[in-house]
Amino acid sequence: MATILDIARLSGVSKSTVSRVINNHPHVSEDSRTKVMEAIEKLSFVRNARGVHLRTQSTKTIGVTIPDLDHPYFSPLVGMIASKCRNVGYKIVVFQTFYSIEEEYEIYEKLTENELDALIITHTLLSEQEIKQRVRNNVVLICNEPLQTRHLDVFSLDERDAVYSSTQYLLKEGRNHLLMCMDEEITPLQQQRWEGFKQAHLDLNKICTIQQKVSGYATIEEGLLLGDEIFSGQCNYDGILAGSDFLAAGLLSSAKKHGVSVPKELSIIGFDNHSICLTTFPALSSIKNQTELMVKDLVSCLLDRLDGKEFATVRKVYKGALVIRGT
Template identity: 30%
Template sequence: MVKMIEVAKLARVSPSTVSRVLSNSPYVSEETRQRVLEAVKLLEYKPNRLASNLRKMSSKTVVVVLPDITNPFFSKILQGLEDVARENGYHVLLGDTGNSLKLEKDFIDLVRERFVDGLILATARIRKEEILAISQEMPVVLACEYVEGYDIPTVSIDNISAARQATEHLINLGHQRIGFITGPLGVILSRDRLKGYRQALLLHEIPIEEALIQEGDFSVKSGYDIMMKFLAVNPPPTAVFASNDEMAVGAMKAIKHKGMRVPDDVAVIGFDDIPLCTLVEPELTTIAQPKYEIGIQAMEMLLKIIKGEMLVKRQIVLAHQLVVRESCGYNLYRQGGEVETNIHT
């Protein structure tokens, strides 16, 4: 008797894809569907009726893949996801990639081989073609990140606008030399935040100094290391915008290590508004993302797709907020020392 795995091998797909084709799932591309059906015909495959009936049942389980479970930013998102899932009788299985592209791909491959109802990706670092492929096999929603050029359901904020607002906040305080610590540039939201930073400088006709743009990895250590580099520049930047709060805290640590003060010597602003922002001194000015709401919206969207309901909006953009605290206070001296303006915002 021919087995499903033999059909999958001939069609160059996973067994779960063969299963979805045979159950007329809409989450399979037409090209893949035809390839599977040709393999079924060639091998004269006869589906097992009992197994077919089991596959039509819902597992009431969804998988959520996160880039770094140790980052407190994702805990609120996960809480929103789980609250909605629980209310609807679903279970959440968590996959933590540890920011590893290989692990992200491994989790997606594992999902293909297991019986789950849907997938939420809070990380999208693998090739966009691979994300498109899995989205054609099962319900998929992206949370925080998105894939350019593809109509995959997404919940996020406008990272370009948010980063532009953060940079302009520093500019409005009088800063002209603003360092920027990016996140990993293989991540689309890092590139978007860099775009927002550049836009703000261009809009205010401030020259962009490439030496003041350095790539971090979202860790406290990378923020510390890059800030030490900035402080070695002559003259150093008077303000620094970090692409997440953990790197901003690392930058603050480096400034203090050099015997300087935040915000009197260097202003610092972060991104995300994690609890750590109010535990450091001075408290950190940052861009707040609606983390819990992102989780709620992403899970609600996924469950609608699973139930076959039509989505009114496939790309949801939630509002961000600039949270002004103490880390951007700034003593602005005009050339010649004639005017001193004390600003603490």
């Protein structure tokens, strides 16, 4: 018995296009529709109700990729996405990539096999071209990762500007020996943060070296460990930009343990402005992102794509804001 895949191969179009023709979807070109109908006739394709449900009907399920569910940023981000999707009748399935390209490939395969209606990528190690080769014409949106694209919708924070502005603030306050603490340095997002950090120094005629960067830290526990390394000897830093509020909280606790006065001797700025900032003493300064607005815009665009609406690729970049508190 011929399948949708057989029809797609013979007609030279995607499986999703075949599905749209079979279900009389309006957004199909006449040329593609003709090719599909000719292939159906040649293959004597019989539309099976159960098969159509499995292959072409909506699963009402959206996939979301994240690198690590325990990550202090991605966990609440997924919660927001799940809530918004649930309100419009969709459930989500969360896939952890563990910073693995092979894991990403497996997730994209689930999308092309119609196990999902769409995929939201919050982190990737691939280029747009590599992603498009894997997902073909399926609905895919980028959330959080500042991927440079021409064909995929992207919703992300201006990471470079957020770090640039905060770094300049510290330098203008007289903090001349800054440390930038990063998450996984291999991602475009973290690279943009480092670029912002370096540019802020350059624009104020300050020296910035590779020694002012550490990577692989994100949690409270990692902040405590890093702080013990930094503060147990002679601390040469008078300002730290932490990649997360949880890392900043760990650094603050370690500084207190080692007798480093915050903010008199050392300033600390976190990232994401989580509520943990209000529980420390002194309260943590942080960079506030626009996650709620970003997710709202993302889901709105997602629904339009699922409805088959055609419009130019969307790219929305949100500005962060430095929230000054006690550190």
